[in-house]
Amino acid sequence: MRSFSKLLDRLSLEPRRLAKEALLVRYFQETADPDRGYALAALTGGLTFKNAKPALLRALVSERTDPVLFALSYDFVGDLSETIALMWPAHANSQADSEEAVAPDLADIVDQLEHAGKTDVPRLLISWLDTLDETGRWALLKLVTGGLRVGVSARLAKSSVAKLGSLNVSQVEEVWHGLSPPYEALFAWAEGKTEQPDIDDPAPFRPVMLAHPLDEAKDLELLAAEDFAVEWKWDGIRVQAASGKNREGEPVKRLFSRTGEDISRAFPDIMDVLSFDACIDGELLIVSQDKVRPFSDLQKRLNRKTAGPKLMRDYPAAIRAYDLLYLEGEDLRSLSFRERRKKLEAFVAALSEPRIDISDMVPALSWTEIAAARAEPGHLLKDGNAEAVEGVMLKGWETPYVTGRPKGLWFKWKREPKLVDAVLMYAQRGHGKRSSFYSDYTFGVWREGDEGPELVPVGKAYFGFTDEELREIDRFVRNNTINRFGPVREVSHDLEKGLVLEVAFEGLNRSTRHKSGIAMRFPRISRLRWDKPPSEADRIETLKALLPVEG
Incomplete structure (x- = not known):
């Protein structure tokens, strides 16, 4: 110990x-x-x-x-x-x-x-x-x-095991779910003392291929648009669905997150339709009446050990397939994306399962057309469901499925984040290295109350700022605290006195849980607006205008 x-x-x-x-x-x-x-x-x-x-x-x-x-x-x-x-x-x-x-x-x-x-x-x-x-x-x-909080991801820990010998982290990840603590066979293999553990696992996790953010200033000059397949980037979570039969002929099914976490128990409705011998890479979404629901609906299904009938009925999960990695005994990852896409189209069509469909290609051949699709996807989507699209993915037509984030093969080109000026209202200490600083912030925008303008909270953020900005905000919190609620400090936030934060976020959803009726998607602090008085921060009407249309 x-x-x-x-x-x-x-x-x-x-x-x-x-x-x-x-x-x-x-x-x-x-x-x-x-x-x-x-x-x-x-x-x-x-x-x-x-x-x-x-x-x-x-x-x-x-x-x-x-x-x-x-x-x-x-x-x-x-x-x-x-x-x-x-x-x-x-x-x-x-x-x-x-x-x-x-x-x-x-x-x-x-x-x-x-x-x-x-x-x-x-x-x-x-x-x-x-x-x-x-x-x-x-x-x-x-x-x-179970809350170590020492800045070590599961992948980093597995990578460290691989470095005991000549393995790479992908090899470790492919056998990981067939092993259990204390992993003696894994260490022996990593150190070259034995062969790879014999894993009877027909539904293993296959480490995912990731994309680099597109650098508009450089990449558009260096890359040829016609070399890339263009897909929509859907606003869900990346998953891998694997299914097969073990040596005894018993079905084995798993749903993995992009990091290899087994999330099968939380999505029994998805597990029910994994009746194939294959592994698909795709996006987990909540879909009803052929329309992708907001990410906030998917969040109601995430981080749960299981899901009851009502939750599955109200928030039906589905997979929008991007890629086919394995099919009936054949590992397809060495094939080109063009070949895998053809097999994926045939596979999904033959599957004929409403909960598993295919992500459509974007009909754009030049950078100008791709940029236009990214900026305004609505008119190109079958259902006009633009709020569910984060941007576009660019995948080299001739690229194999390579583990990790290889350079020059796949790119993601996200839509520009939305910005709002909000006022800091509450702050709480962080954890780990930030436990000495007030680094978790609740912010609000103005609305008209019974006695005039009042702030209503619209989101929380705990990243996006530099270390120097963190020290500046922490100093402001300590010098302007007007109330305390346990670990939370309320800071000055009226029309004349307060700190304005420029907040970037990916989107908004309606929410009955929040006083403002709004939930922000991926909010982060973009910059500090010391130059702006709180009275000039945005109003709730500005955010409500950005909400997806109900229907």
Whole structure:
């Protein structure tokens, strides 16, 4: 546990991706099985402990410290694990006080938590927290709550395993879902000690191919428009639907996110129609009456463990297919996009399944035509559903399906973001490296109230600004706080005094959950408008005019 604690501590303080990868590689090289496998599982979200919840941790620390002091400390620190680790009373058996005390192994902790009953977990946690030092306590609490927040993605962790030998991360990802913690076979393969694990998985994840943003200033001069297929970029989430039969002839079906997360249980309506031996790459959307619904409707289905009949009936999911990666025993990824597209068209037509259709090609042959389609897609779409289009995708006709983000093969050309001037209303501390700064912002626009103009919240954002701008906003929040609601600070925001933020966003949807009746899609801070008084910020009518037409 001590080496795992040190790893998390160093990862949390290291901002550079390559340096994080080097730390992980070294840890995996120096740590024996099964500890390194459980560390990998923790970093990739593969460990869950049903009886170790944040509420239990709060109760344990409240029994040992002043609850008011804990609440104030938690508000200041902004991280539950860090607060508890710092406030947990020193114990005679702690490593800080006794060199003879032995920290529990990571594998022992995982094994005991997985097999512990609900009444056993408090005793185990107390004994470990009493034994560990501050860093160890923090790492333990991060482990049991699952919120590591050390800036390591699942892909980076897998990439670090691949670098133990001559593998690449795509090879690791293709066998990943056929393995389970502590991944001893994976490490042996990565280190060249054994052959690739024999995975009986007819529906594996196939690492996705990604696109580069189109650089209008350079790429339009260098690239020939006729070399690229042009598709609509739909406003959903990228998914991969794989289906087949195992050696016993039993069907295996999976729906993956673009990062390889298995989201099958949340979309049983999609799983019901995966009756083929193939793997398709596409966009998950909510579609009813042949029309793509707003992204906010899809959000009602995301991040759920499963979906009930009413949710599926009200928000029916569908896949709009982009590509065909595998078909009846044949891996198609080495074929050109032109060849794969022909096979995809035939496959979807033969499937004849309403929940799986094909993304139409954009009828544009020159950069002028492509730019016009991107700017005004409505007249080219069969249903005029322009609000569901984020822009266009450009895919080289002769390109194979290559894992990762290869240069020069695929490009995405998104529509210009919309901008609005809003007034900062509330701020909250961030997490991790930002826990000392007020970096999560709620902003609003003006509407006419009973007593004159009033601000109504229209969105939240926590990125888009530079480190220097973050310090400027944090200083403004601290110097202009007029009220506090737990961890949230209300700042001055009247017609004369306040901070105007230029907010960029991808689109708007109607929402009954928000006081303004509006939900923003991907809002981020574009720039700070110190030059603009709050009275000149936008009004709610400006945003309502941008809402998609109902029908």
